[in-house]
Amino acid sequence: MEQSIDSSAGSGCHRDIISLDGIGFSYEQQPVISNLNFSVMERDFVGLIGSNGAGKTTLLKMIMGLLKPDKGEIRLFGTPISRFRDWHRIGYVPQKNAFNPLFPATVREVVLSGLYGRNKLLRKVTKDDHQRCEDALHALAIANLADKQIGRLSGGQQQRAFLARALINNPSLLILDEPTVGIDAETQEGFFHLIKHMHNRHNITFLMVSHDMEMIRSYLGEEPKTESGKLKFYVKHSHELEDCAETDLTHSLKGLRHVMESGKEGIHVGFVS
Numbered sequence: 001m002e003q004s005i006d007s008s009a010g011s012g013c014h015r016d017i018i019s020l021d022g023i024g025f026s027y028e029q030q031p032v033i034s035n036l037n038f039s040v041m042e043r044d045f046v047g048l049i050g051s052n053g054a055g056k057t058t059l060l061k062m063i064m065g066l067l068k069p070d071k072g073e074i075r076l077f078g079t080p081i082s083r084f085r086d087w088h089r090i091g092y093v094p095q096k097n098a099f100n101p102l103f104p105a106t107v108r109e110v111v112l113s114g115l116y117g118r119n120k121l122l123r124k125v126t127k128d129d130h131q132r133c134e135d136a137l138h139a140l141a142i143a144n145l146a147d148k149q150i151g152r153l154s155g156g157q158q159q160r161a162f163l164a165r166a167l168i169n170n171p172s173l174l175i176l177d178e179p180t181v182g183i184d185a186e187t188q189e190g191f192f193h194l195i196k197h198m199h200n201r202h203n204i205t206f207l208m209v210s211h212d213m214e215m216i217r218s219y220l221g222e223e224p225k226t227e228s229g230k231l232k233f234y235v236k237h238s239h240e241l242e243d244c245a246e247t248d249l250t251h252s253l254k255g256l257r258h259v260m261e262s263g264k265e266g267i268h269v270g271f272v273s
């Protein structure tokens with residue numbers, strides 16, 4: 001079955017961050033994704049919706065190079081994924097239930113582990129790395145939890161730690177896989193306020209899998225921009241935003257801390273600690 005979508009209309013001169021060209025994927029001859037064509041443009045916010053088994057996680061795994069499509073080509077930042085090496089430009093916030101609560105690491109260690117990238121080489125942590133870590137911990141208002149075991153935190157606190165981990169490399173693209181599943185409504189609201197703020201104020205592109213239709217519709221509009229099989233893509237393009245993005249990590253994190261601490265710009269970050 002032919003599946004074809006195009007979300008790039010009206011996105012101005014910005015470049016593609018993710019290009020999916022004719023992607024097909026099957027598990028043991030069982031097709032999950034067929035002929036998927038889709039582009040995520042710089043500073044878009046894409047909400048990916050689909051029923052259970054629609055192929056959302058499979059698609060994220062392909063984009064992160066963990067699964068190879070049977071057909072088609074994936075490009076990241078304009079480079080074919082087979083030659084892409086800049087994985088530090090991509091921050092990933094996993095599903096809460098993908099995390100083993102017995103994992104023996106402190107919050108600080110989890111956040112610092114975001115620096116190591118996918119090659120798993122443990123390089124020496126520099127003074128600058130520690131400063132970035134402290135900035136990320138402060139930005140997400142979890143500095144007071146830095147020495148606690150990650151498994152002893154609440155779900156909302158853990159998600160903040162994983163967001164800090166994803167932010168430590170100053171990513172250009174943030175991929176979030178149902179980041180608030182299993183978290184209470186108030187904490188979810190605070191989390192979405194924060195990522196919406198980051199999208200509005202900073203030069204970050206978002207791809208988020210979510211079942212939270214209320215959040216998706218209120219931020220990205222009532223109708224999906226495109227559909228492919230059971231996958232629906234809701235998109236807010238950069239031209240719908242104020243054009244005042246900051247790119248520098250220090251500014252970004254200081255900006256976030258400012259939001260967290262002062263509640264300015266009308267944003268209330270209602271995390272439950």
Ligand SMILES: Nc1ncnc2c1ncn2[C@@H]1O[C@H](COP(=O)(O)OP(=O)(O)OP(=O)(O)O)[C@@H](O)[C@H]1O
Binds near residue numbers: 050053054
């Ligand atoms: N490793 C695997 N081997 C075989 N089939 C798989 C594998 N992983 C997923 N599938 C199947 O592929 C389909 C898509 O799975 P996927 O996890 O991508 O869906 P999803 O949209 O993320 O679902 P959910 O909302 O339930 O997380 C499902 O039918 C699933 O059973």
